[in-house]
Amino acid sequence: MAAPAHVPVLLDRVVALLAPALERDGSILVDATLGLGGHSEAVLSRFPATRVVGIDRDPDALALAGERLAPFGERFTGVHAVYDELRDVLAGLGLASVDAVLFDLGVSSMQLDVRERGFAYAEDAPLDMRMDGTSGPTAADVLNTYDVDDLTRVLREYGEERFARKIAAAVVRERSREPFTRSGRLVELLYAEIPAPARRTGGHPAKRTFQALRMEVNDELAVLRRAIPAAIAAIGVGGRVVVESYHSLEDRLVKQAFTAATRLDVPEDLPFVPPGHEPALRLVTRGAEKAGPDEISHNPRAASVRLRAIERLSEGAAA
Structure with a gap:
């Protein structure tokens, strides 16, 4: 099977957001939407002491990504699962926590480019659309x-x-x-x-x-509603969750989950935050970041992207 074209959206910015969580030796990234492995390849190349666990529900994507990432040897582990099964995946690998989780939501280039999958409307194909x-x-x-x-x-x-x-x-x-x-x-x-x-x-x-x-x-919104809290719970102190959304409903779910995780656990009219009541997490991005005109001109899929990130400051209620 020839590998379809694949241009990860906001690749440099995503890697920069992940960097503070991955710069220590032995760090682990979960690429929860592996696709063809573009983000994982960039991380494995940039951080030579990082291990990546790649999750995808699409066996074809897993196979192609596995070939692409084979040069990294045991630093990459591919898992056939849906990303709301994150807890089970980590338990199966004996991992109590990880340093970062990345979601690049929506349909992948691989699924759009393979006509028989039925995702694209430009060509006549069977109406399948299962990831x-x-x-x-x-x-x-x-x-x-x-x-x-x-x-x-x-x-x-x-x-x-x-x-x-x-x-x-x-x-x-x-x-x-x-x-x-x-x-x-x-x-x-x-x-x-x-x-x-x-x-x-x-x-x-x-x-x-x-x-x-x-x-x-693919029950995408229900899966995402379960997956984001699971990802937040999976990261250790200093860990980050980074999410790229392409649909307003997806972005709204991510925003709500991040807002809930960073909310102060004190009355709104309290003039100070008592020790021990600080949020366990903080927002890394201010609102949702978007792609610039140059990236959109080279990669039209970037036009609708909304990028958000959150970081764990301490163990706490959201853990």
Whole structure:
């Protein structure tokens, strides 16, 4: 299998945010969304005493990343798992804590570039969209079994699609004639249902629906809701969690989890913080950092990125 092109978003900035946690000997990074291993390769090259545990639910991505990172030998360990299984992964490796956890959320270049996976709307392909193609319902299953209300909810919440109910009704109508199996037919339906003025703005008219189906098939928000607190709990003192999000709902979950972890455990009107009540964690980034115009011009995927980081200052309630 030829390795698809892969350009990690904000690579230098991500490595810089991880650096303070990884500069000591024996440090461990969990790359919770390994993909093709671009971030892990940069870390292993930059920090020669660091070990990386790479997690991915996609066996194909694990295989390709494993080949890419083979020169680093035992410093890299690949694990087939979903990233909300972080606690179990670390327990299985005998690790009580780690120094950093990185999430680069959303669909990977590998999944977009391999036509048969069905993630891309530019080519006709089977409607699969599973990040782990070995188990679970496909996008075709969602389209062919959800009722109008459930389809509307998925398209509206995950795709922020203005014409969610119109599209959902059309899908239910058309599947009664013939079940959906391939992306090309879905794209044709979307062109027919989305009014022409709306099709001329906001990118490809299928973008929002395909994103929504992918997030539903892979249960991405529920997985993330469990994974971020697990990552925060996994880091030791001086450890960092760094997250790249590409969807407003993802970024909102990350922001909420980071805010909760750094909140003062004292009444708001107290004029000072009593010893022992300082937050166990601090925000490293001010708000969400974004990519600059130069990076976006070279890597369009960077246009929607939101980057946040948090650091553990002491053992505490969020541990």
